[in-house]
Amino acid sequence: MSTFSSLGNHNPNKSYEVPQPPSDSVSSLSFSPKANHLVATSWDNQVRCWEVVQSGTNVSATPKAFISHDQPVLCSTWKDDGTTVFSGGCDKQVKMWPLLSGGQPITVAMHDAPIKEMAWIPEMNVLVTGSWDKTLRYWDTRQPNPVHTQLLPERCYALTARHPLMVVGTADRNLIVFNLQNPQTEFKRIMSPLKYQTRCVEAFPDKQGFLVGSIEGRVGVHHLDDSQQSKNFTFKCHREGTEIYSVNSLNFHPVHGTFATAGSDGAFNFWDKDSKQRLKAMSRCPQPIPCSTFNSDGSIFAYTSCYDWSKGAENHNPATAKTYIFLHSPQESEVKAKPRVGSTGRR
Template structure:
């Protein structure tokens, strides 16, 4: 895409969450919808969560945000890498999905680290989400199955046979967006009877890596391994820009005659409708899709960023520095040694609020 102008740059002193030195690559980050509690999933088979509080800098600038974070607990139950997590609507339960083919539930009110199995697949489970409209858990796996679970029943209450393996998934309100292998994207409506609403090819040329539904549920953003992101509307609206794609995680080389391409590892929408992308280049970008402007770019953190998420209030942005497996097992340096960090960035309004469209 053309015309994403840039604004603020630099990296303030972000808060590093206390975590065990043995923590492996982080695969997902999610905030509770009702509190400043952050959960993560890891390749070391654990789910962890923290209570995080921030005191904004004093008025007038020049100061730093003040942080207080407490590690609460880590789960037990998964027997392989955990690939995704989500919260229930009331924030009491964390649901997790992993390579052990299980979907598990952690009751945070039980004061126990033990989790309960609520579902399973015939292959690793890549993604899990919570459908608030139905009070159901939805999981997508590499067995090409999309399954819906009522935690009171051991059997799925609904399932869909998909064309390909699930690579990424996002649930927001009445919309479920699923990115599949083979560059396929499937959209489901969760209002009324759950049904497939549309199926399409990705607007990007290469494999999908992440997908995120707009806060107003009018479309979605999808990122790929080629360092590009696409903005796609379900229906074009009067006065709304057409669908477009743009480069976001690439480094220009040799006077911009060549590019070093990094995967777009995660996309997270702020409640303003602006959004972040993070990638294998270790860079965080904030964007405004409506005005087609880059709002902020942070300096590289020295390691790939595997996942990121805004809290419900919108004043905290969590991101994970971890190996993203882009170079296969040969690039893995092992857990420990402080390589894997989860950081939280204070997000003032001026960094993430929408901007007026630039005059042409």
């Protein structure tokens, strides 16, 4: 097993270190769509929020509030107005937390197994939850029962939604595409172009396709239109020599349309899918990066460095393990696509 090149330096990219991080591994990060409020869910059963302040390229964060679940929390999302946070996990329930008003969380959704993924769909005013009980459930949070339950072929591992496109990655490498204008019918079912277990999916900003990442250190770029299939490709990343690491997170930049990958090798990289090039490779942290996200204008990239369970529960001791959340202010050269020499704009 190779060693991490940056072993001994927990912050090799000199990112801002968020104070009072969780006491166990972070499972999701999500920024408010309306303000620089960052929420983290974690394996210590907590949902925490920080208020992030920006001054040029300098950032700082202050703990704002937190709530607890009965078991580890696996996922989170914000309502589009930035007032409310949803969180779900191993206690099989979704809590709705009116964060900005200071209200108490209430349970608004339930599954028969842990809830792995969720997304708020503002165009439909519903919350979609994906579970290891092999269902998707759509919730009007004012009602106790789901407005629709969609059976999946296997456990939900990943989900991305940009109305009307939603893509769900399940066990056995299934990728199920939904047109949310007709959510009760599968639009298309695809076998992942990658050979191993799906870890993350992310819809293109133009909703014409999606990215998929897997445990094999590879990303697939997939277009939905049959006439665009020649543009599909896969590429290797988060590898060092013969060591192959999982791609844990995929995030499109909200302005430039480039994207970030984060992996179990402790690195995050910025890419341009259209020119098929890596824009920037960042230094590797000594621990994996299980999740990451951009804020609403792409000026802050949040990522966490902590244990990611890839070596099993028996190799994890929360009492001695360290969890970090970092904020990185990307330079424009890191996230803006470079002009292609001699190109007319078509590849």
